[in-house]
Every structure is written in structure tokens, then in C-alpha cells.
Amino acid sequence: MAISDSLHVTKSRIAAACVAAGRPADAVHLLVVSKTFPAAAVREAFAAGARAFGENYVQEGLAKIDELADLREQIEWHLIGPLQSNKTRPVAEQFDWVHAVDRLKIAERLSEQRPAGLPPLNICLQVNISAEASKSGLLPGDVRALAHQVAALPRLTLRGLMAVPEPGPGALAQHQAMAALFDALKAEGLALDTLSLGMSADLEDAIRAGSTMVRVGSAIFGSRG
Numbered sequence: 480m481a482i483s484d485s486l487h488v489t490k491s492r493i494a495a496a497c498v499a500a501g502r503p504a505d506a507v508h509l510l511v512v513s514k515t516f517p518a519a520a521v522r523e524a525f526a527a528g529a530r531a532f533g534e535n536y537v538q539e540g541l542a543k544i545d546e547l548a549d550l551r552e553q554i555e556w557h558l559i560g561p562l563q564s565n566k567t568r569p570v571a572e573q574f575d576w577v578h579a580v581d582r583l584k585i586a587e588r589l590s591e592q593r594p595a596g597l598p599p600l601n602i603c604l605q606v607n608i609s610a611e612a613s614k615s616g617l618l619p620g621d622v623r624a625l626a627h628q629v630a631a632l633p634r635l636t637l638r639g640l641m642a643v644p645e646p647g648p649g650a651l652a653q654h655q656a657m658a659a660l661f662d663a664l665k666a667e668g669l670a671l672d673t674l675s676l677g678m679s680a681d682l683e684d685a686i687r688a689g690s691t692m693v694r695v696g697s698a699i700f701g702s703r704g
């Protein structure tokens with residue numbers, strides 16, 4: 480399927496899930512995950528109307544941002560993969576969002592290194608909602624403290640939470656647990672607007688639970704092989 484067609488199908492899935500959940504059609508943003516696909520594929524998705532793109536690997540993302548420099552003002556670039564502290568500077572300088580922050584040290588470096596001429600860097604904290612030992616992200620009980628610390632950093636804007644729930648019978652409950660955590664932080668007065676939850680396979684569960692941003696790769700670009 481052409482990228483423009485699969486993009487359209489994905490938008491239809493999002494719209495149908497919003498209707499099924501009784502949520503407004505514009506309640507959920509689509510982040511197009513372009514990891515492993517070339518800049519030409521991003522350009523094609525851009526031509527079909529996509530404006531927000533997610534990359535997992537810092538070097539690959541920076542190379543694509545560079546190759547697509549002519550579109551830089553019109554594209555929002557999101558880093559959705561893990562970030563090591565020795566790679567924060569180019570990320571602070573080049574990306575618009577970072578979704579997988581789970582340590583204060585990384586957030587402090589991003590804040591210090593965010594150039595003064597740019598708007599604050601948008602941040603989501605990654606939560607290990609399935610509490611699997613192999614997964615990155617904060618344990619749910621540690622989210623609140625870090626959220627307040629990150630919200631206080633001057634060159635960052637804490638937008639919300641992100642997770643990759645474990646597929647299977649318990650998936651919807653994990654999506655719902657993320658939504659509950661998100662609501663609890665907002666009830667404490669944090670001005671959050673982004674629950675980054677749901678991928679190609681589980682965006683319906685995520686939207687049903689309250690996701691405001693789904694991160695979709697393979698359903699748009701095809702299998703990563």
C-alpha cells in the first residue's frame with residue numbers, strides 16, 4: 480500500500496476509536512514513527528499530510544533531520560527511544576520532543592543544553608507500566624516525584640507520560656493504569672496534556688483508555704523486517 484493510503488487508513492482507525500470511546504475526533508494526535516525508514520519515506524508521509532515524526536535512535540534521527548532540513552520549520556521531531564546522558568546535547572539542540580525520560584540527570588542535562596533561542600523542549604516521562612525487569616522507564620510509584628522535579632526545570636515543558644504496555648490479555652488494564660496515573664498528576668496541579676500511548680497493534684485500546692498521542696510506525700510504512 481502507498482504511504483498516503485496507509486496513513487489514511489491509520490487516521491480512519493484513530494477516528495473510529497475516538498467515536499467508539501465517545502471522545503472528540505481531534506482528541507488524539509498521530510505521531511508517525513519513521514525509525515529504520517529513509518528520509519524519502521518521511522518526505523512521502525509529509526506530502527500526504529503528516530507533520531509529527533518519531534525516531535528511536537539519536538544518530539539516525541539526527542541524520543534524517545539534517546537530510547530534511549528544508550522541511551525543518553514544518554516538522555515536529557520526537558525522540559521516542561532511550562537517551563543516554565552523553566548524547567543529550569544534540570538532542571536538546573535538534574529535537575522538539577523527548578518521550579522516554581526516566582532520570583533526573585537526563586532531564587537536567589536537556590534543560591541546561593536547550594539553546595536559548597528555541598522554545599522549551601517538550602518532555603514525556605516513560606513509565607514501565609508492566610514493571611518488567613527488562614524494560615526501561617520509571618516504576619509507577621516513582622513517577623510523581625520526578626514529574627514535579629522535571630516540571631520545575633526552566634528550559635523544559637513537561638507535557639505528560641509515555642509507555643509501551645506489554646501486549647496480551649492484560650494490555651487494556653495497563654493502558655488504563657497509565658491513564659489513571661496521568662489523571663492523578665493533573666489533579667495535583669501539573670499542567671499536562673499528553674498521554675503518549677498506543678502503537679500500530681494497540682492504538683484502539685490506548686484511545687479507549689485515554690491516549691492523546693499514538694505512535695504508529697509499521698501500520699504506515701510497512702514491516703521493519
Ligand SMILES: *Cc1c(COP(=O)(O)O)cnc(C)c1O
Pocket residue numbers: 512514535559560643678679680694695696697698
Ligand atoms: C517502534 C516504536 C513505535 C511504533 O511501533 P509500531 O508497532 O511500528 O507502530 C512506537 N513507540 C516506540 C517507543 C517504538 O519504539
